[in-house]
Amino acid sequence: MIDVLTSATLKHLREDWWNDDFTDFLMAALAPRPGNRILDIGCGAGTAEVRMGRRHLSQLQLVSIDLRFDRVAAAARQAAGHNQRLAVAAGSAVALPFASASFDSVYAVAVLQHVLDLSGSVCEMARVTRPGGRVLAVEPDNSARHWYCSEPAGVEAYAARNRFFAAVRRAAPAAPDDTVGPRMPALFATCGIEPVEVRLFPVSSVHLSSPGDQVWAARRAAVASLMTPAASPDVIEAGRAFAAALDVYEQAARAATGAFVEMQYTMLFATLGQRGA
Ligand SMILES: C[S@@+](CC[C@H](N)C(=O)[O-])C[C@H]1O[C@@H](n2cnc3c(N)ncnc32)[C@H](O)[C@@H]1O
Structure with a gap:
């Protein structure tokens, strides 16, 4: 599920969103051959590795890296639980700890x-890919989140969000680019990766009655987690207003008689490229 009221980025991918069609796309895009070395940057808990492993590609050498040690440890455990061989390392996308041209995809x-x-980071992806190898980046446009709610209080909660x-x-002090998805082809080109294809994957969420307790709790927890004692007065004030708007919206959603709808959607941009010679 995605929830624009819970996060400014598209955090909630994985199991709910990552379906067989996406695994099919991933496999076709990476075009693995027996013996190929494939690197997953920012592997998280290893969703991709497990999904790809189910396709019985046992002769692949999968390598996964993530900034967080607990994530690579989780990915390694997941892979081992599925009898897969996976090499993992903790490290950053901005300085990959691998030799140049050491991966096929x-x-x-x-x-x-x-x-x-x-x-x-994109130039690092290019550097570690062999000439002719494939590079794939699947990213959202976090500046383009669409929201519709039949309750005026839902419209106000979104504005407060x-x-x-x-x-x-x-x-x-610094924030990542929130329009990253559609910018990938141009970034690929500047780093010596020829853009080959862009596929768009919609990600959406629809509630036809009030969202359940868990959703409201996650929304409140998300605001609370950002209103730390160190937060700026601006953040605290906007956070209080957002929390209050959430209260009003929750009451209105639960009380709504007749048709209620809350819809949100965005896109993931999957950019496939080929490393130049
Ligand atoms: C939204 S999760 C996606 C995980 C996985 N790719 C998936 O789709 O299930 C983002 C991951 O990127 C990792 N990450 C964030 N910044 C990173 C960086 N500079 N280098 C490597 N990994 C990073 C995070 O630790 C997190 O595991």
Whole structure:
């Protein structure tokens, strides 16, 4: 599920969103051959590895890296639980700890949206890919989140959310590019990767009655987690207003008689490229 009231980025991918069609696309895009070395940058808990492993590609050498040690440890455990061989390392997309041209294919899913040095990371992807190898980046456009709600209080909660996340962004010393998805072909080109294809994957969520307790709790927890004692007065004020708007919206949604609808959607941009000679 995605929830624009919970996050400024497209965090909630994985199991709910990552279906067989996407795994099919990933496999076709990476075009693995027996013996190929494939790198997953920002592997998280290893969703891609497990999904690809189910396709019985046992002769592949899968290597996964993530900034967070707990994530690579989780990915390694997942892979082992599925009898898969997976090499993991903790490290950053902006300085990959691998020799140049050491992979046949390299990919990242929903990772570059978090990286400050976007261009540096894409050039790192290019560097570690052999000439002619494939590079795939699947990223959202976090500036383009669409929201519709039949309740005026839902419309106001979304406006308050926008003001809150804008305040959080202004207060951050540096923030990642939030339009990363559609920018990938141009970034590929500047790093010596020829863009070959862009596929768009819609990601959406629809509620035809009030969202359940868990959704409201996640929305409140998300605001609370950003209103730390160190948060700026701007963030605190916008956070209080957002929390109050959420209360009003929850009451209105639960009380709604007749047709209620809350819809949100966005796109993931999957950019496939080929490393130049
Ligand atoms: C939204 S998760 C996506 C995980 C996985 N690719 C998936 O789709 O399930 C983003 C991941 O990127 C990792 N990450 C963020 N910045 C990174 C960086 N500079 N280098 C490597 N990994 C990074 C995070 O730790 C997190 O595991």
